[in-house]
Amino acid sequence: MDTRPTRLYGRARETAEVCAAVLSGPGSTEITGFAGMGKTALAREAAGLLREEHGLPVLWAPAAASADDLCGEAGDRAALIVLDGLDEHGGRAPSVAGLADRCPRAHVLITSRAPLTPPAANRVRLGPLAPAAGADAGYDLLLAAVRRADPSFRPAPADATAIAAVCRLLDGIPRSLEAAAHWFALATPGELLALAREERLLLTAPPWESGRPRWLPRAAARALTSLPLPHARLLAAMARLDRPWTAAEAAAATAGDRFATTRALRGLTARGLVLPATGTFRGPTRFAILESVRAAWQESGFRISGEVLSGLRSTG
Template sequence: MDGIPPASSFGELLRFQRERAGLTQQCLADHASLSVRAVRDMEAGRVQRPRQETVRLVADALGLRGRPRSVFEDTARRRVFVEETVAPPAPRGAIIGREREAESLTQSLTAHGDRLLSLVGLGGVGKSRLALDVAWRVHQRVGWAVQWVGLGHRTGAADPARPAGVPGRDTRLEGIAALTGDRPTLLVLDGADGAVGPELDELFARGTELRVLITARTPLGLDGERVVPLAPLAVPAPGAEPGAAMESAAVRLLLAHMRRLRPDLELDPADRPEIASLCRYLDGLPRALEYAAGWTLLESPASLLTRIAATPFSLPAPPVTLCERGDLRHALDEAHGSLTERQMQLLTLLAAAPRDWSVDEAMAVGGRSAPELLATVHELLLRGLVRPVPAGDGERFAVLNLSRALCRERAAAPAVAEPAAPAPFAPALAS
């Protein structure tokens, strides 16, 4: 017997050694020149990491030597974690259509060693919902602690004393390092546009087992940041067989939202082509699909499609919805407004194409050098305004339908002494 019990915390070990020495809390406090309250708080676990000098005084008062003293001091230095902080928020429904992305991100964090992932894309594409599913997979599969920090999209909330473009210190991140230490932890920073600064480097330096998952509309340019663009959900191909069309991710999500409102819903076979067309027109954007599902209580899919095709931004949030309220225009306006002149000119040019296009086709008529055009298309992909299109003859892309509509609307607005827009290149593209 060496006086070392199977204690799991410093408080338990302190109580064991005190009782083994035959001392009351008051006697130990007197011998160690401490208050009895300090001894009581340490035994109760209210002091998670006592000062080194306090631990030395207590060990001397207990008469600990050799290995028991070493174990006592090492246990005092070990961080005790509060279990209530380890689980992410509870999701409000099953994730649909993002199963492969969720598994890939989970593997990247837990098996492949990625420490900083940024999930970027258009507002309403489902970044937060995917991050929540990944957090739960990490928590349940490998038992990591999860710290979820909702930073929000801080438009108009900048510190007037801070130079433009310089991220400030977010006080909500203070104390995170103290909760992580050497324990494997996933920190999710949801809505981190412009809200993360040098404190993240400090967290990584202090939390050796820390992983960070960020959701933002655009990459943050952080050291070691691995950017993962999130495209809208897959939509049925034009002319797809009805059964196959119903299996696409966008259609499955739309029908799931419709059945939440109408649990007894029986889909009329005649509605299948209209539902597929509605999902294509809405680009497979999860928020747009939820909005559309809410209005199917009043309109058939066919009449809803006719209405929004005539006025694309007349689809506000229905009175009952779980997702962020607003309308389809807000996210598109914000994304377009953040573009540089070079990016906006190319987006306008590409939006004129009646169908999808390849990079070679865009390059042939874009009037730009290959490196510049490739870089700009890449930037538009990261912002979610351009999406990949499945093709058997190489990579092809398309501007989102809603983004096309906004470009057409702006082109039809009265000119305000701007340079002439580039000529449409639709005739040069393959039909």
């Protein structure tokens, strides 16, 4: 398998973290985050670097792979075993702990939307692409995707401003940005910005999927219904706010104690559903829910309000 098919934008720090964890010796590392953030792409990038620069054999495990097959292939040698989308494989996936025991010199790299239980030895959380230090990885990714279809595309200054605004409306989610690139053959950047402002989720899927169920509402609904009830209550309460909020505000809104609120916040940030808010704030850390995720929940028919959401697990 070609582990590095395209350039990875804005993930240098996370790639270095994964590589450092793997090179530290046998063990396990999990890459967690909301759907569409590029967990598989990051695993491919890191695996490719480790293979090319350090000669580490890479075993990319298919969904039906057994521990016997993987351990037989790895043998008694240093190797990287990648379990991609572990939470989607369910009971079919090999046990991380079992692989670690049976392949004592291997390092297991896992991608998953939800954190593992028990946790891996190392965790790398993947969030949206955000502008930093004068660079905008989301803008670069979107522009590169547009140019793959139209190499002659060169945005005028006004177009560049509109493209940057589209990136912000899409919350810097890589899968949404890749999908939005296909719309540039149909409208100008300014027109697409107006469309995105009118219907926030329109550009998150390519135009030929219009009228079909979108991936983002499906992913958001799945994430919401898989949450423990205390996590969902917190999320439902704070989704009403259109501004960043603190852990103390979350505790007050849910009538919970600070310990329970902190535990729920930790679980939600590990899943990428709640993120530390960007910007300059005084005082305690503030948090926010991705706007496109809130819109997706609303489109899916979930009532994001102070009421307890139906169909959620009461454990956890």
